[in-house]
Amino acid sequence: MxxxxxxxxxxxxxxxxxxxxxxxxxxxxxxxxxxxxxxxxxxxxxxxxxxxxxxxxxxxxxxxxxxxxxxxxxxxxxxxxxxxxxxxxxxxxxxxxxxxxxxxxxxxxxxxxxxxxxxxxxxxxxxxxxxxxxxxxxxxxxxxxxSHSPLWTxxxxxxxxxxxxxxxxxxxxxxxxxxxxxxxxxxxxxxxxxxxxxxxxxxxxxxxxxxGPETVAAEIERIRSLFELEQEIANLKGQLTAVQNTPAAALIGDNGGPPLEDAPARAFQTDLALIWKQVEELEEEIAKPSPSLSHLEKIAKALWDISLRMTAYCGSIADGMIREGSKELAKAGAKWTARATAVTVTAQTEGVQSVVKAIGAFVKTLQ
Structure with a gap:
C-alpha cells in the first residue's frame, strides 16, 4: 500500500x-x-x-x-x-x-x-x-x-x-x-x-x-439501572461504615447525645441494623440471574419506611436542640454532638432514599 x-x-x-x-x-x-x-x-x-x-x-x-x-x-x-x-x-x-x-x-x-x-x-x-x-x-x-483528553484540542x-x-x-x-x-x-x-x-x-x-434495536436498548437500560443501583448501595454502605466510626454515633445514648431511654433513639439504633440487613438481602437478590420483583419491592418498602422513621428522629433532635438550648446543649461538646448526630441521620436518610429510588428504576427494566 x-x-x-x-x-x-x-x-x-x-x-x-x-x-x-x-x-x-x-x-x-x-x-x-x-x-x-x-x-x-x-x-x-x-x-x-x-x-x-x-x-x-x-x-x-x-x-x-x-x-x-x-x-x-x-x-x-x-x-x-x-x-x-x-x-x-x-x-x-x-x-x-x-x-x-x-x-x-x-x-x-x-x-x-x-x-x-x-x-x-x-x-x-x-x-x-x-x-x-x-x-x-x-x-x-x-x-x-x-480517555483522559478531549477528542479535539x-x-x-x-x-x-x-x-x-x-x-x-x-x-x-x-x-x-x-x-x-x-x-x-x-x-x-x-x-x-x-x-x-x-x-x-x-x-x-x-x-x-x-x-434488534429495541431489545438492545432495553438491555442497555437494564444494565445501566443495575449499575447505578450498585453504586447507590456502595455509597450507602460507605455512609453506614462511616457512621459506626464517628464520635456522634458512639455518643448516641451518652451524656452528650440523645439518651438511650428515649424511644426514638433506641429505634434509630435498631434501624441502623435493619438497613444493613436489607442491603445485604438486596445485594443477594440483584446478583441473581432473574431477580424477584416482589422481593425487590418488599426491600424497597422496608428501606423507605426506615427512612421515614429516621426523618422523624432527625426532627426530634432538632426539637431537643431548641428545648434544651439554655441547658445541656449550651455546652460546646453537646452542641457539636447534637448537630453532628442530626447531620449523620440526614445523610443516612438521603442515602437510603437514593437506594430506594434506584431499586424502582431497576424494577422498571425487569417488567
Missing amino acids: KLSHKTQWLENLPLSTLQTLMARYALRAFPAIVQRYESTTFHEDHFLKHARSLLSAVCLIAKPSEELRIAAVFAAANARQAGHDVDHSAASLAAVAAARSLVLRRGDEAKHEILSSIETLPFSDFAEQAQWDYGKISSASENPAI IELQHFEAARQIDTPNDRKLQKRLSFWREWYQGFLDGKPLDWELQRRVALIDDTIWDA
Whole structure:
C-alpha cells in the first residue's frame, strides 16, 4: 500500500500506539457514521453494529481482557458484514478497523488495517490531532490518550469539534440512542462513562445484539439501572461504615447525645441494623440471574419506611436542640454532638432514599 502524508509518519510507530491512535481517529469520525438526516431513513441497525465495534475497541484498550477480546472479534465481524446492506463510509471503516486491529493475530495485518483506514479519512484535522495525541502518549508512563483528553484540542479547519450523533426527530429513536449520545459526549469532553459500565455493555450477548434495536436498548437500560443501583448501595454502605466510626454515633445514648431511654433513639439504633440487613438481602437478590420483583419491592418498602422513621428522629433532635438550648446543649461538646448526630441521620436518610429510588428504576427494566 502506498502511503500518503496522512500515514507516512505513522508507519514506524509501535503497534500498541497505532491501535490507540486508531481508536481516537474512529471516535472523531464517529458522528459521520450517520448522515445528517432530514427525509433519509436512519439505519439504526447499521449504526448499532458500528457503535458496538468502537465500544469494544476502546474498552479493550482501556481494560484489556480475554472476554473483551472475544467480544471485539464478533463486534468487528458484524460491523464489517453490515457493509453489505449500507455502503461503508470512512467513519464506518474506522469503527471496524479500531476493533479489528486489536484482534488480528498478525501485527503486520493489524498495522495494514489501521493505515488503510486512516488513508480514507478526508480531513487534515484528523492527522494534526493524531500528532497531538502521539505527543501525549509518548510523554506518559501510562496510556491517557484513549480517555483522559478531549477528542479535539486543536483549532479545526474542516470538522466540528462539538459534533454529536445526529438523529431524526423521532422521540422513541432518540430515547433508544440516549446511551450512545452520552457515551460519545464523554469522549468528546475527555470524561468517558465509567469503564465498568462500558465493559458490561460491550459484553452484551450476541443474541441480544442480533434481536434488534429495541431489545438492545432495553438491555442497555437494564444494565445501566443495575449499575447505578450498585453504586447507590456502595455509597450507602460507605455512609453506614462511616457512621459506626464517628464520635456522634458512639455518643448516641451518652451524656452528650440523645439518651438511650428515649424511644426514638433506641429505634434509630435498631434501624441502623435493619438497613444493613436489607442491603445485604438486596445485594443477594440483584446478583441473581432473574431477580424477584416482589422481593425487590418488599426491600424497597422496608428501606423507605426506615427512612421515614429516621426523618422523624432527625426532627426530634432538632426539637431537643431548641428545648434544651439554655441547658445541656449550651455546652460546646453537646452542641457539636447534637448537630453532628442530626447531620449523620440526614445523610443516612438521603442515602437510603437514593437506594430506594434506584431499586424502582431497576424494577422498571425487569417488567
